[in-house]
Amino acid sequence: MMSRPLQEGVSRYLVDRARWHPLEIAFWVVALASVFLLSGKHLILTEIVVLALFALSLDLILGYSGIISLGHAAYFGFAGYVAGRLAKHNIITEPVLALIVSGLAAALLGFVTSFLVLRGSDLTRLMVTLGVSLVLREIANQIDWLTGGADGLQGIVMAPVLGLFPFDLAGHVAYVYSLCVLFIMVLLARRIVNSPFGLSLRSVKDNPVRASALGIPVNGRLVAMYTVAAGYAGIAGALLTQTTQFVSLDVLSLERSADVLLALVIGGTGYLYGGIIGAILFKLMQDYLANLTPQYWQFWIGLVLVIIVLVGRERLTNWTTPVRAFLARLGPRAAHPVETAPASTIDER
Amino acid sequence: MAPVLETIGLVKRFGGITAASDVSLQIEKGARHALIGPNGAGKTTVVNLLTGMLRPSEGQILLDGHDITNSEPHMRVRRGIARTFQINQLFAELTPIEAIGLAVSERMGMGRQWWRLVGRRPEVVEDIIGIIEQFQLADVMYDRTAILPYGKQRLLEIALAIACRPRVLLLDEPAAGVPEAERHEILTTVASLPKDVTVLLIEHDMDLVFSFADRISVLVNGALFADGTPDAVARDARVKAVYLGETFDA
Amino acid sequence: MLTILFDGIAYGMLLFVLACGLAVTLGLMNFVNLAHGSFAMAGGYISLVLVNRHGVPFFAALPLAFVVTALIGALFERTLYVHVYAKSHLDQVLFTIGLVFMSVAAVDYVMGSQQQYIQLPAMLQGQVNLLGLNVGKYRLLIIVICGLLTIALQLTLARTRFGSRLRASVDDPRVASGLGIHVNGVFAVTFAVGSGLAGLGGALGAEILGLDPTFPLKFMIYFLIVVTVGGTSSITGPFLASLLLGIGDVAGKYYVPKFGAFVIYTIMIVVLIWRPQGLFARATAR
Numbered sequence: 033m034m035s036r037p038l039q040e041g042v043s044r045y046l047v048d049r050a051r052w053h054p055l056e057i058a059f060w061v062v063a064l065a066s067v068f069l070l071s072g073k074h075l076i077l078t079e080i081v082v083l084a085l086f087a088l089s090l091d092l093i094l095g096y097s098g099i100i101s102l103g104h105a106a107y108f109g110f111a112g113y114v115a116g117r118l119a120k121h122n123i124i125t126e127p128v129l130a131l132i133v134s135g136l137a138a139a140l141l142g143f144v145t146s147f148l149v150l151r152g153s154d155l156t157r158l159m160v161t162l163g164v165s166l167v168l169r170e171i172a173n174q175i176d177w178l179t180g181g182a183d184g185l186q187g188i189v190m191a192p193v194l195g196l197f198p199f200d201l202a203g204h205v206a207y208v209y210s211l212c213v214l215f216i217m218v219l220l221a222r223r224i225v226n227s228p229f230g231l232s233l234r235s236v237k238d239n240p241v242r243a244s245a246l247g248i249p250v251n252g253r254l255v256a257m258y259t260v261a262a263g264y265a266g267i268a269g270a271l272l273t274q275t276t277q278f279v280s281l282d283v284l285s286l287e288r289s290a291d292v293l294l295a296l297v298i299g300g301t302g303y304l305y306g307g308i309i310g311a312i313l314f315k316l317m318q319d320y321l322a323n324l325t326p327q328y329w330q331f332w333i334g335l336v337l338v339i340i341v342l343v344g345r346e347r348l349t350n351w352t353t354p355v356r357a358f359l360a361r362l363g364p365r366a367a368h369p370v371e372t373a374p375a376s377t378i379d380e381r
Numbered sequence: 382m383a384p385v386l387e388t389i390g391l392v393k394r395f396g397g398i399t400a401a402s403d404v405s406l407q408i409e410k411g412a413r414h415a416l417i418g419p420n421g422a423g424k425t426t427v428v429n430l431l432t433g434m435l436r437p438s439e440g441q442i443l444l445d446g447h448d449i450t451n452s453e454p455h456m457r458v459r460r461g462i463a464r465t466f467q468i469n470q471l472f473a474e475l476t477p478i479e480a481i482g483l484a485v486s487e488r489m490g491m492g493r494q495w496w497r498l499v500g501r502r503p504e505v506v507e508d509i510i511g512i513i514e515q516f517q518l519a520d521v522m523y524d525r526t527a528i529l530p531y532g533k534q535r536l537l538e539i540a541l542a543i544a545c546r547p548r549v550l551l552l553d554e555p556a557a558g559v560p561e562a563e564r565h566e567i568l569t570t571v572a573s574l575p576k577d578v579t580v581l582l583i584e585h586d587m588d589l590v591f592s593f594a595d596r597i598s599v600l601v602n603g604a605l606f607a608d609g610t611p612d613a614v615a616r617d618a619r620v621k622a623v624y625l626g627e628t629f630d631a
Numbered sequence: 632m633l634t635i636l637f638d639g640i641a642y643g644m645l646l647f648v649l650a651c652g653l654a655v656t657l658g659l660m661n662f663v664n665l666a667h668g669s670f671a672m673a674g675g676y677i678s679l680v681l682v683n684r685h686g687v688p689f690f691a692a693l694p695l696a697f698v699v700t701a702l703i704g705a706l707f708e709r710t711l712y713v714h715v716y717a718k719s720h721l722d723q724v725l726f727t728i729g730l731v732f733m734s735v736a737a738v739d740y741v742m743g744s745q746q747q748y749i750q751l752p753a754m755l756q757g758q759v760n761l762l763g764l765n766v767g768k769y770r771l772l773i774i775v776i777c778g779l780l781t782i783a784l785q786l787t788l789a790r791t792r793f794g795s796r797l798r799a800s801v802d803d804p805r806v807a808s809g810l811g812i813h814v815n816g817v818f819a820v821t822f823a824v825g826s827g828l829a830g831l832g833g834a835l836g837a838e839i840l841g842l843d844p845t846f847p848l849k850f851m852i853y854f855l856i857v858v859t860v861g862g863t864s865s866i867t868g869p870f871l872a873s874l875l876l877g878i879g880d881v882a883g884k885y886y887v888p889k890f891g892a893f894v895i896y897t898i899m900i901v902v903l904i905w906r907p908q909g910l911f912a913r914a915t916a917r
Contacts, residue, residue: 046500100721154720159859160903167896228486229495235472242470247458247487290728328740334732341726
């Protein structure tokens with residue numbers, strides 16, 4: 033005999049996990065407003081959006097699947113070049129279609145390389161992911177007839193978005209375009225992480241042995257998520273090429289992989305918006321530091337990284353805890369102590 | 382009647398050490414079969430071999446007559462074998478609802494769905510609630526597993542295995558480390574498992590073993606030492622001799 | 632062909648001296664120090680400044696580079712690294728990448744971004760005829776010095792008390808600690824020496840590898856490859872791996888110039904797929 037309150041409680045709990053939080057809605061309202069109110073800043077805002085999507089893609093494998101990657105730029109850059117060539121040779125002129133194709137290309141590359149990250153420890157994964165991105169960079173360097181080599185791919189001209197909205201010099205169309213792409217990709221990501229598939233990845237990250245003992249094909253799920261994340265990174269990279277009409281070797285560099293890792297870490301992993309928040313903070317920080325010391329801003333970024341680690345990443349994301357606690361009080365768990373409170377009920381341990 | 386789970390001459394070597402030698406078990410459908418033996422006898426090794434975490438050096442494992450000796454661990458779960466771990470293997474960051482929900486979704490074949498939200502299907506929710514009530518986890522079901530009291534964690538450990546609705550359940554020392562006050566919950570839960578589920582129990586607690594089992598196998602130094610009804614094993618002088626040191630400390 | 636072999640061996644031994652500190656650090660404390668290349672760069676620039684600006688003889692600058700870099704390593708270890716040992720691998724990666732960024736920018740600020748060269752003494756320039764083969768004197772020097780260092784390292788590990796303490800600590804830190812070995816102390820000394828060796832390697836290698844502020848980033852992957860392929864449970868593993876990679880890289884760049892750079896990466900990926908614990912590591916589980 034099932035108790036009605038229990039059934040409603042559980043059902044609502046599960047559904048609420050996927051519900052839109054007020055802060056999320058507020059965020060997108062602000063984002064929409066920025067189209068009209070911050071029109072002077074659209075160029076840097078587009079950069080932020082691209083980085084945000086890139087960081088989101090890294091969150092999928094790092095925050096949700098527990099895979100450390102130092103070479104995620106491989107998929108970012110690969111799609112960037114694909115998008116560049118698609119446009120340059122008028123193979124696919126419509127940007128949205130080209131974006132999708134580039135993303136799929138990156139996903140395919142992700143699928144093919146995913147088997148390399150399944151084996152071995154954290155260190156092995158670091159090595160392999162770094163190695164793959166460096167190999168790709170070296171290939172891009174060598175086949176300069178295709179990639180433009182160190183000079184990069186120049187002369188990319190973008191056709192109007194959906195045939196209706198031509199890219200303008202001030203970057204307005206580019207910004208709205210990028211924002212729409214980010215929004216759609218976030219919608220998709222929300223579905224994925226709140227689905228049984230997403231839950232199974234979280235369990236794999238948490239305890240792969242037990243996940244396997246529950247019937248979860250751990251490797252298969254990791255391959256699938258890695259492929260999706262590569263596709264996301266690819267869309268971000270293609271977006272960069274399309275909005276800047278340029279792509280060069282640095283999209284495949286170690287610095288690119290390290291920057292996105294830093295951006296994600298600043299924002300916090302595992303709750304989808306960490307990449308976006310981190311991208312905003314990172315770009316703002318980078319902009320401020322670059323104005324301060326044009327040549328040596330990398331020093332300060334490095335210092336920030338060192339300090340973050342020394343202080344402790346958990347303490348960093350603790351500023352989100354009161355917010356999350358507040359939101360939790362709005363849900364069915366209002367009758368229960370908030371999970372992040374100290375475990376005061378434990379007297380048996 | 383053919384055994385539901387059978388091992389034939391199972392051998393496992395680690396370098397120079399033979400952890401299991403010529404282990405041949407027949408476990409009948411619906412049985413309450415206990416595997417006992419001194420520490421280090423190889424009981425957990427046998428469980429690991431049965432579930433696929435280890436591959437045998439020699440021998441075969443048959444489930445309902447099907448050879449699963451080389452099947453992947455997750456495939457064996459799909460075929461109906463589930464286990465609990467001697468040391469809790471839980472998902473620290475998930476709540477009991479999420480963890481049980483995960484097991485239920487996987488069992489219902491929804492594990493690959495990325496579009497549908499967890500909990501939209503009423504049959505999943507029903508199943509989750511059934512298990513939560515069965516294991517008295519209702520008062521902690523919203524809390525992160527990491528902050529659960531140990532007794533509740535141990536119950537969750539078993540609940541997760543049950544959520545897979547296995548045909549064969551391997552319980553690896555379910556009462557291990559549980560304080561005296563909470564043992565009762567574990568014991569009644571184990572006793573009230575459905576009759577059509579075959580249970581292989583590994584335990585040191587002789588009270589639990591003799592009250593629960595209808596058949597006992599004794600493992601010593603990786604080999605089957607004795608195998609029979611509880612009465613027969615209890616009367617066996619050799620088993621007493623092997624356990625003499627243990628019973629004084631128990 | 633023999634010249635290629637010779638150059639490859641020189642390159643390989645240089646890689647070994649540069650990377651062995653990283654291998655031992657990783658094997659000993661399971662600590663991923665991506666900033667290892669920064670110490671190499673430091674050694675390179677220290678000897679550059681000593682030789683080019685202060686007229687210190689090259690052969691004196693080498694040991695000085697070793698000592699100063701070792702001291703820097705010890706300082707960093709005691710003040711910074713020690714706080715990061717217990718943290719996750721991701722944290723260690725982030726931390727050391729941060730140090731790399733800082734070192735790259737700092738050196739760029741102080742020394743400028745263009746590639747610089749140490750003024751070699753005349754006796755090291757040009758070639759010498761060795762057993763009928765014309766070999767570069769500098770590369771010969773590298774082989775000699777690195778060879779001697781390798782022998783010294785091997786002897787230290789095998790014959791001294793410190794060496795056996797180090798080997799015990801690498802094998803199983805908990806048991807070693809239980810035996811009364813001060814594992815943290817062993818590590819501090821090892822870290823300092825490893826950094827010093829990296830510095831020495833940087834000083835030696837400046838001529839061949841090129842010295843500029845991006846050195847740590849450029850060569851990070853090479854050190855990691857040596858450690859991955861060679862494993863971390865011995866010295867011979869990374870040694871053989873370094874030789875393999877050195878010869879492979881030089882030969883690759885000579886025979887197939889377009890794809891020479893891939894040889895190293897391909898070896899690494901193949902090895903990682905085939906044997907994730909390294910080619911030469913023992914199969915003992917950790």
